[in-house]
Amino acid sequence: MKHKTFFLFSVVLVMTLLGAALAPQTVYARSGGGNGTLTASGDGLAGIRGNGTVTVSGNGILWIKDxxxxxxxxxxxxxxxxxxPNGWIRYTGFQGQAVVSGSAVTVALSGYSIELQASGSGKFVLRGNGTYSVEKDGEIVVSGVWTEEAQVLNIP
Amino acid sequence: MRRLIPTLFLLLTLTACARLKRRASPPAPTVPSPQAAAERTPTPAIVASTETPSQPPASTAPVPTPDFASMTFAEKNELFLQLLAERQAAGMDTSAAEEAYTRSMEASFSGDASQADRYLEEAILLLWNP
Known part of the structure; x- marks a missing residue:
């Protein structure tokens, strides 16, 4: 009886561990105090909302909201x-660079050859094809690719 | 011995099931020879007609729309920007499409990809059928 219970317990434990290991992992940035640096490049939509400084360059449509x-x-x-009228500043046919700093800003660029760097805290969304990484305290804490879905991630 | 009988019974049942399944499944398709395949290749039928085909009026002809279902977000986005540039160069008022596109961007920020895509498709269609 004791052996059977032990065997069953072992099976359940192994299955749980296997399930946890094989389950699809969602790349969500860890939430933290912010002040990380996001670097992203790609084609599609790159946007960030929060507190800090954002430098973005590329071609397409640029939106800024203070x-x-x-x-x-x-x-x-x-x-x-x-x-x-809703507070957005929009640049259509944009081709260039924007540097935006503030305590609560939103910056988004939709188009191609997008290069974005943002330091501070806040949320970001990256849709399309590209890569990104977030650096904090001198090390890369999160990295990934732009997705088809609108995943809203936090700068840790 | 007590365990052996159920095990054998299980084994026999599984074997029988496998055989039945094999019998029930259709036979594997035979690979035709290239010659046979060539003989079976259909040729387009030419229909002779003495009637003059009636041409529908141009205004009732359905306007083809982009196949959004087969496009990725990046492709739709690129199509929108291309159409926008073309329409603006032609001097068209594109403000309605740009508003829809801004709503799409805002929906993406809210994490609602399907709503964002709907607005993006709306923006494209506004430029597609000027």
């Missing part, structure tokens, strides 16, 4: 600028 009213926005290159 939620707190304290942002510093520097845009170079070409594109048709338009301020939308």
């Amino acid at each position: 939620h707190a009213g304290d942002a510093s926005i520097q845009v170079s290159g070409s594109g048709v600028r338009r301020e939308l």
Whole structure:
């Protein structure tokens, strides 16, 4: 009886461990205090919302939103600028670079040859084809690829 | 001995099941020779007609739309940007499509990919049928 119980317990334990090891892993960034640095490059949509400094370059449509009213926005290159009623600043036909800093900003670039670097804390979304990594305290803590889904990740 | 009988019974049952399954499954397809395959290759039938085909009026002809189901997000995104550039170069008002595209971007930020895709497709169609 004792042996049977031990055998059953072992089987359950092995199955649980196997299940945990083989289950599909979702690449979600670990939530933390922020102040990591996100680096991403690819084609599709790259966007970030939070506190810090964002540098983004590429071709397509650029959106910037200053939620707190304290942002510093520097845009170079070409594109048709338009301020939308809901607070967005949109550059259509954008080709260049934008550097945006603030306590609550959203920056998104949709198009191709996108290069994005962001330091601070917040959330980001990367859809399409590309790669990204997040560095914190001198080491890469998260890395992955842009996905078809709209996965919203946190800068750890 | 007590364990041997059930084991043998199980083994026999499994063997019988396997045989029945094999019998029930259709025979494996034979690989035709290239000559036989060539003989079977259908040739398009040419239908002779003395009637003049009636041409539907141009306005009722269905306008083909992009096959969104077979496209990835990056492909749809690229198509939108290409159409936008073309329409803007032609002097068309693209503001409605750009609004839909902004909603798509906002939905992506909310993590709602299906809603984002719907807005993106709407934006494309607004440019597709000007």
